[in-house]
Amino acid sequence: MAEPLLEVRDLKVSFRTEDGIVRAVDGISFTLDEGEVLGIVGESGSGKSVTMMTVMRLITDPNVIYQGSIIYKGRDLMGLSRDAMREVRGEEIAMIFQDPMTSLNPVYTVGWQIEEQLNEHNDLKKGQARRRAMELLAQVGIPKPEQRIDDYPHQFSGGMRQRVMIALALSCNPDLLIADEPTTALDVTIQAQILELIKNLKREFGSAVVLITHDLGVVADVADRILVMYAGRIVEEGNKEQIFYDPQHPYTWGLLGSIARLDRPRARRLTAIAGQPPSLINRPQGCSFRTRCPQAFDRCRAEDPQLTAKVGDGHLDACHLSVEDKRERRDKTINPELAETA
């Protein structure tokens, strides 16, 4: 098997605070192959953004502590000098952020901002960067790019700005594109367009994509493989079919149960996972999810479940329940009303 594009090994990211050390990411490992789309799913504070910000080395907080390694194309990014890391950022690994309204600098034209990145990583003649920027704007579906290139970010709508952000990210043909909740700040119709765009461009540019989201519905369509994160750890990992049709971790069941679905009888109300995520300063003993887990039993309190393959073939989960128990119980969480009628 070929070497993976990105390999994260036992990454831990903590922040020193007045209340103690916050373990935002607590020992996660995963790999990403070239051209693959990996979805990272979890609720706010589960460590998904921090993980990918760490890959980009974009965390500027002076109180941050790292452990572990991030191997990109055989090089450990954690060990790179600032200048070497700059070469990687934007050129090899690019990132799209959550809020397109604030992610572009308001005082420069969008063309200027794309050209700035092109010039940073390539030796281009004066007109070349501009032509390329115009091409990119056309590729991400901005109408009349030859006029829009001289517009400022505030003259674009949210969806159009996110398109500009995507153009910016793809400008240097990155091998890895990290999209950090790229559709969260957009309304639903625009969300679908942006996802479609990322999907198409991924094909065109051949980049691998890491798609961070709290919405399983978003990754359902795009991702090849999915990581489910909870409280700074991976609780389940598998390909799309495995996660959606044979989910193993009760937290994944909860996430699946929280999706509003049109192809099922309408529930009286949307279900949610009860309770709050645990404190990342004082993690509860045993399984981190047990405080919110309706299935929790004695062993969950005593022993921290490890991420292991129980159903085989790259499908990992961190839960003490036996596979049979899980398969029997999960419909109640994912779709209680359907389970009742059945």
Place this chain on the structure above:
Amino acid sequence: MLAFIVRRLLWMALVLFAISVLVFLIFFATPGVDPARQMAGRNPSAETIKSIKHEFGLDRSLPVRYGLMMKHMFITRDLISYGSHTRVIPEITSAAPVTLSLVFGAAIIWIVFSILFGVAAAVLRGTVFDPLLMILALIGISIPVFWLGEVVNLITQSRLHDSFLFSWVPPLGYTPLTQDPFMWFKQLIFPWLTLSVLYIGFYARVLRANLIETESEDYIRTARAKGLSERRVLFRHTLRTSMITFVSLFGLDFAVLVGGGALLTEVVFGLPGVGLLTFNSLTALDLPVIMTTVIYAAFFITLASALVDLVYAWLDPRVRLA
């Protein structure tokens, strides 16, 4: 653009008119204020006061008096001071270059040093230099300019004047730039430094706060994600957007100083500028001079605020008019 300029000029005329009416009313329509009595000297006879009133047109109705004063100020340009009985307009035009020289020089110094200190403090945040620079800035803001000026004079003109350090410092006063540029510079260097200390401190603190605020903006993270160097992120992204507040403050402070706000520095260093003129006219209740200096100051302030708006639009495309 043309519409903006025309609108601004009309606005300026309106502001100047309003200010002139207000100042006129304050000094003429306020009970107990009688310039004629003031001019007539000690124990004047009713006759003398009456003749003075007539001579200066003080016995006419208020609107007529206002109209006459404006006519003398702007049309015939022969407004006469009540105090010195000289023409006011030449007094202003000879005082203005002094103030302009003082304020321009000080402004250059304060812009350069406040940006230097503000950026240094923001970049060195987390080290001991940041609080050190900010304490220094606070001291600069807190030192009264007249005290600092006197101390500077004491050192350069008296105590250490004979040492090699300050033997080149000329006596206090002003030499026009056109007459002897080197002398102009030597006489103004200490006033410049003294006047700029307060502003360096103030602007450095404001700039540092703005830089730190901008640093946490999403688009700065984007700039880093693009792989730009820290230097480029700082100067092209963080500093550029932080300058917006800086520029608006600068425009107004500069205008206030040109309009006579540098009074204390002018007095301490014996510079016959607009501030000194305003101060003297206020103590003597010399209305024509007060009126002229106020209008002169108002002119610069409205002009500066128009210029600030222009620069602001250049710095921040979001406020540009379509």
